[in-house]
Amino acid sequence: MCQLLGMNGNVPTDICFSFKGFACRGGRTDHHSDGWGIAFFEGQGCRLFLDYLPSATSPIAELVQNYPIKSTNIIAHIRKATQGVTSLANTHPFQRELWGQYWIFAHNGDLKGLPPVSGEHYRPVGNTDSEHAFCLILEQLRQQFAEAPPLPELSRALAEIVRGIAAYGVFNMMLSNGEWLFAHCATKLHYLVRQAPFAVAQLKDEDLSVDFSALTSPDDRVAVIVTEPLTANEAWRAMQPGELLCFRDGLPQPVTV
Amino acid sequence: MCQLLGMNGNVPTDICFSFKGFACRGGRTDHHSDGWGIAFFEGQGCRLFLDYLPSATSPIAELVQNYPIKSTNIIAHIRKATQGVTSLANTHPFQRELWGQYWIFAHNGDLKGLPPVSGEHYRPVGNTDSEHAFCLILEQLRQQFAEAPPLPELSRALAEIVRGIAAYGVFNMMLSNGEWLFAHCATKLHYLVRQAPFAVAQLKDEDLSVDFSALTSPDDRVAVIVTEPLTANEAWRAMQPGELLCFRDGLPQPVTV
Structure with a gap:
């Protein structure tokens, strides 16, 4: 199986700290070494970095850890291949355009x-x-809506589509258009919301801590969503099997069919 | 105006040498400093690096210059904004999926x-x-062909679509699906084909030369297509206004309507 990492915030935030811990799991502290990828939304645009080298040793992963790209929506993935060979075409995250949005x-x-x-x-x-x-998700949305619907309508449609797909196996997933980030838990997904008062966080996978109070403004709010908690000293909440959350401005909203 | 760089070869080849010279033009030896991007096809997959920093100073451009990603089809672009603000969403190259291909x-x-x-x-x-x-190109192709047509048929259709778009202004462009690379010259585009016997090439924009005979096999063939010639000591051919070429395995084929 693979691991997922997502970030959604109300201000553009870099993910260097979280990604440092996460990238260790691609071949060092864990065995997800069949490639990795990360997507950063910046405005309407999106940058997607992909590599089929393990994230623990990839030069692109090193760049991403040290180049503070600020984004309000980020999705990353480290792969342990179950279906499909190790190749760039099979490396997550995937990108498409729908309704003039990536x-x-x-x-x-x-x-x-x-x-x-x-x-x-x-x-x-x-x-x-x-x-x-x-592709099934996008195809169904595109057939239901010729134009981007309001978020509540989109959420309902997505909940139904996700439930349909989840019936075929294990479907932990993250989806974003740069405005919101949907996270669906089938078996394992955790999240936390960092907001004032900010404190020091300590990575589990590496000897590294960061004092967020020195890096943030009082109104900042950032949600981090990940397969396995990244820090040892923060209160991660485990999502429930079948739970779908829509994160916007760092706040999770439950979505039901 | 912007500058374009493309590569098409019969063996996966890195573009470090050419990109070193090209990237200088994004803010150092020339003024194309409104962002840049480069796409590498590897098999069916594609990696797209985008940055709105000038390529002469971008950390991602530095990575691309030093990380030898081997590819048979590459398209790069440095931008001098004429229409649209400087933003990631407006940074070339652009990517879409058509017929299950990027x-x-x-x-x-x-x-x-x-x-x-x-x-x-x-x-x-x-x-x-x-x-x-x-989007106009893809939309028209998608409406003409439900499935990917054979290359000669695709070439004819593309020649007609490109001629139609070129009537609206200046349309130097490069297009690739990872198997071939089409290049259309409206005002300025040059190319050369490097093949045996390989020789030493000397960049124009930087004091750097490379002896390709030491890095290649006798059967290798690589075409490099670029707005302004990159090297001082090689015979670049200027494409003619209105000329459309389809590069495959490093060989250019003229395409006519």
Whole structure:
């Protein structure tokens, strides 16, 4: 299985600290070494860094750890291949355009027997169950809505689509269009919201701590969502199987069908 | 105006040498400092690096110059904004999926009064004439062909679409799906094909030379396509206004309507 990391905040924030711990799990403190990727939304634009080298040794991962790209929505993924060979085309996150917005998706789990994508608008390039699921989501949304619907309407539609896909296996996933970030927990996903009063956080995977009170303003709010908690001294909340959350401005909102 | 750089070869080749010279033009030896980007195809997959910092000073450009990513199709772009603000969403190259393939596009020039994109399948995210033109290309191809056609058929269709768009202004562009690279010259584009016997090449923009005979096999063949020649001691061929070439395995084929 793979691991997921997401960030959603009300101010552009860099992910250097969290990604340092997360990247260790791609070949050093854990065995997810079949490539990795990270997507940063900046305004309407999106940067996607992909590598099929383990994140613990990838030169691109090193750059990402040290280059503070500030973003309000970030999704990262380290891969332990279950379906599909190790190749760039099979490396998460995946990106497509829908309604004139970039959408980013990453998945942890295993889906079997998914219905084929009609391919009217979207087709997988690689051969993972994950990209297949992403195309199913986009295809169904595109067929239900010619234009971007208001968020409550989108949330309801997405909840139904996600529930449908989750019936085919394990579907922990993150999805973002740069305004919001949806996170679905099938088996394992944790999150926390960092806000004032900020404190010192200590990574679990590396001997590194950061004092967020020195780096933040009192109104900042940032949610971090991850497969396994990244820090030892903060109160991570475990999401429940079947739970879908929509994060916006660092705040989680439950979404139900 | 901007500058374009493309590479197409019969073996995966890195572009470190050419990109070193090209990146200097983004703020050092020339004034194209409104961002830059580069896309590398590897198999069916594609990596796209984007930055709105000038390529001469961007940490990501430094990585790309020193990390030898081997690819058979590469497109790079340094931007001097004419339409659309400097932002990530307006940074070339642009990427979309068509027929289960990633397509990459970059443009140098200025287009005015383009017809709107129907948006049935593709919509621009940013507000450049370039991404608009890319969406027009994809939309028209998608409407003509439900599946990827053979290359000769695709070439004819593309030649017609490109001629249509070129009527709206200056349309130097490069387009690739990872198998081939199309280059269209409106005002300025040069290329050369490096093949045996390989020799020493000397950059124009930086004091750097490389002996390709030490780095290549006798069967290697690589075409480099660029706005302004990159080296001082090689025979670059200037493309003609209105000329469209399809590069495959390092060989250019003229395409006519």
